[in-house]
Structure formats: C-alpha cells, structure tokens
Amino acid sequence: MKTIPVLKAWIGGLILGLLLSSQAIFATKAPKDEPVRIVSLDGTVSEILCDLGLQSHLIGVDVTSTYPESLQKLPKVGHNRTISAEGVISLKPTLVLTSVNAGTKPEVIEQIKSAGIAVITFQQEYSVAGTKKLIQDVANTCQVPSRAKPILKKLDADLAQVKKAINSPKVLFIYARGTGTMMVSGKGTQVDKMIELAGGVNATSSFENYKPLTAEALVTANPDVILLFDSGLESLGGAQGLAKVQGIAQTNAGKNGRIITMDGHLLTGFSPRLGKALQELTQKIAQKPKA
Incomplete structure (x- = not known):
C-alpha cells in the first residue's frame, strides 16, 4: 500500500x-x-x-x-x-x-x-x-x-441548484423491511431534516424518532407523498405490495399514486452528496399528482 x-x-x-x-x-x-x-x-x-x-x-x-x-x-x-x-x-x-x-x-x-x-x-x-x-x-x-x-x-x-417544493407537500417516510417491520419517521431524524430542507412538511412530526406504522396514524397524517428507501419498497413487493398495507389507499398519496423512493445512504447520509440528494428529493416531492 x-x-x-x-x-x-x-x-x-x-x-x-x-x-x-x-x-x-x-x-x-x-x-x-x-x-x-x-x-x-x-x-x-x-x-x-x-x-x-x-x-x-x-x-x-x-x-x-x-x-x-x-x-x-x-x-x-x-x-x-x-x-x-x-x-x-x-x-x-x-x-x-x-x-x-x-x-x-x-x-x-x-x-x-x-x-x-x-x-x-x-x-x-x-x-x-x-x-x-x-x-x-x-x-x-x-x-x-x-x-x-x-x-x-x-x-x-x-x-445552489436545489429548487425547493413550493406548496409544502406533506411527506410521510416509512422505514420498511417487509410488512413485519414498518416504522414512520417523527421529528429529529435525518429524513425529517431532509424533508424540511427540500421544502416539504413531515406528515408525522408530533413525536421524536420512529414509531410503528399503524393504519390509524396513516389516515390521520394523510400525506401527499409517501417516501421510502429503494430497498424498503422492494421488501414490500413494490408499489403494489405497499398499496395492500392497511390505510395506504385512504391517504392522498395512495389515491394519487405519490409513492417515491431514494437510495438509503444518499437520502440520510448528509454526505458530500447532500446537494445531489436534495435535488433528487425536491424534484420527486414536487411532482404533480397523477390525473
């Protein structure tokens, strides 16, 4: 060496x-x-x-x-x-x-x-x-x-190339490792900070860190966008698998097909690629709902 x-x-x-x-x-x-x-x-x-x-x-x-x-x-x-x-x-x-x-x-x-x-x-x-x-x-x-x-x-x-989302969409992050391990992000997490920097609003900001996902919490939060790691959505069987999770279909995100994913380390690492991560996140959460 x-x-x-x-x-x-x-x-x-x-x-x-x-x-x-x-x-x-x-x-x-x-x-x-x-x-x-x-x-x-x-x-x-x-x-x-x-x-x-x-x-x-x-x-x-x-x-x-x-x-x-x-x-x-x-x-x-x-x-x-x-x-x-x-x-x-x-x-x-x-x-x-x-x-x-x-x-x-x-x-x-x-x-x-x-x-x-x-x-x-x-x-x-x-x-x-x-x-x-x-x-x-x-x-x-x-x-x-x-x-x-x-x-x-x-x-x-x-x-400098980051263009924040202008209508403050409500974003819910779900950490998933199959349907048996599903958590939502509250305040103070890396994802919470990223959503804020991207111009969005964390749909579940009434608690700290992570809590288990429940159908009731999903419906109450009613996010405009649901965000997962690429690997997390894959573990659920893709968008079709996520759609089967109780409560998803009742949210604005579920109704409009606003399900987005990002690489886990890129999204949460706060690394030298932070600007690139925010460019990707802002673009994805700002996309218009399906007609």
Missing part, C-alpha cells in the same frame, strides 16, 4: 492531533514505516475519506459504507450498531473512524481502544453546516485540510 505523503507524519511515531469541538486534543502514534490503516464505522465518513483521496488507506468498513461502489470490495465489519470489537481488531487497523450518530456501542469502542488502536469519533449535525464541518474535520484529522476545499465548493454548487 502506497502511503500518501501528507500522512507520512505518522511514520516514526510522530503525533497526530485534532481539536474536535469540545473534545481535547487527541494524540496517537503508529509504528515506524507502517502506513496508516483505517477502518471506518460510518458510511458518510467512508465516503468523505474516498473524496479526500484516501481510499487506499481503508482496510475495512461497516455495511452502511455503500458509496462509492469500490467500497464493496473491502472487508465488512458488520452494521455499525452491531459491530464486534474482535472483527475490527482482527484487521489490525492503525486508526478507527466513526461518528456519534453511527450508534456503535460505547463498550465496543472501549474494547478497540484497549487493544491499542486509536479511535476518533466525530460529531455530525444533520444540516448543511454540519455536513461541511464533518468534511473539514475528517480532512483535518487525516492532515489533508486543503483537500476539503474542492469538496466543499462542489457541495455549494450542488446546493
């Missing part, structure tokens, strides 16, 4: 430090002549590393690391919420990167640290400003701060 010059500061035991928000300066060392070996436990962090030109240093990722496609070739250490420390440690990383929102259990992080592996956990706010800060924080951590500039410039250009 070829070591990128700016990361050679690791060689010879030089100190890598980063001041992250309220966190103290983090310092660690790597053995002499050993290239940096990174495991990422967060899909957005993985995407940022690739955009920074550091993919060659990634030796393992979690299953939410789906973009770019080349990440599929790397060893998977599991879903970030159910990762075992042993799987991460077995890859012999120099550095593990994750975010607070990834949900990796604190005891797993401590196990990794106790094995002598450096772990940096980033803060991530679900907003445009939060996305920009995360990109710069990852770049700073990897000692390539200037490489964030073109990424941020591209993000701004993409955001």
Whole structure:
C-alpha cells in the first residue's frame, strides 16, 4: 500500500492531533514505516475519506459504507450498531473512524481502544453546516485540510441548484423491511431534516424518532407523498405490495399514486452528496399528482 505523503507524519511515531469541538486534543502514534490503516464505522465518513483521496488507506468498513461502489470490495465489519470489537481488531487497523450518530456501542469502542488502536469519533449535525464541518474535520484529522476545499465548493454548487417544493407537500417516510417491520419517521431524524430542507412538511412530526406504522396514524397524517428507501419498497413487493398495507389507499398519496423512493445512504447520509440528494428529493416531492 502506497502511503500518501501528507500522512507520512505518522511514520516514526510522530503525533497526530485534532481539536474536535469540545473534545481535547487527541494524540496517537503508529509504528515506524507502517502506513496508516483505517477502518471506518460510518458510511458518510467512508465516503468523505474516498473524496479526500484516501481510499487506499481503508482496510475495512461497516455495511452502511455503500458509496462509492469500490467500497464493496473491502472487508465488512458488520452494521455499525452491531459491530464486534474482535472483527475490527482482527484487521489490525492503525486508526478507527466513526461518528456519534453511527450508534456503535460505547463498550465496543472501549474494547478497540484497549487493544491499542486509536479511535476518533466525530460529531455530525444533520444540516448543511454540519455536513461541511464533518468534511473539514475528517480532512483535518487525516492532515489533508486543503483537500476539503474542492469538496466543499462542489457541495455549494450542488446546493445552489436545489429548487425547493413550493406548496409544502406533506411527506410521510416509512422505514420498511417487509410488512413485519414498518416504522414512520417523527421529528429529529435525518429524513425529517431532509424533508424540511427540500421544502416539504413531515406528515408525522408530533413525536421524536420512529414509531410503528399503524393504519390509524396513516389516515390521520394523510400525506401527499409517501417516501421510502429503494430497498424498503422492494421488501414490500413494490408499489403494489405497499398499496395492500392497511390505510395506504385512504391517504392522498395512495389515491394519487405519490409513492417515491431514494437510495438509503444518499437520502440520510448528509454526505458530500447532500446537494445531489436534495435535488433528487425536491424534484420527486414536487411532482404533480397523477390525473
């Protein structure tokens, strides 16, 4: 593995430090002549590393690391919420990167640290400003701060192309993994923030996080648009399968065929592709109902 010059500061035991928000300066060392070996436990962090030109240093990722496609070739250490420390440690990383929102259990992080592996956990706010800060924080951590500039410039250009929905359509997001696992998104979720940024209104904003989907809640919310992950709609058997779910047909979205889908990580990742994600979401929720 070829070591990128700016990361050679690791060689010879030089100190890598980063001041992250309220966190103290983090310092660690790597053995002499050993290239940096990174495991990422967060899909957005993985995407940022690739955009920074550091993919060659990634030796393992979690299953939410789906973009770019080349990440599929790397060893998977599991879903970030159910990762075992042993799987991460077995890859012999120099550095593990994750975010607070990834949900990796604190005891797993401590196990990794106790094995002598450096772990940096980033803060991530679900907003445009939060996305920009995360990109710069990852770049700073990897000692390539200037490489964030073109990424941020591209993000701004993409955001400038976003045309918000003008009539504030009510959007209901359903998280589905087959008919046995169906949840709706309340306030404070990534999807809630995306709907707001796209000019829509979350049809179920009277509660926090997620709640099980019920026919009564569907009818009461009466969304103009129903939004799912591509994989979620597929798990229900497509639009025809969703139409069979009790309460769907009684909503404006069901009556007008306003069922839309997006790639899960693109929709919820708040990654460097945030502008592209909002372009797609705004276009889809603004589409006119079928005649």
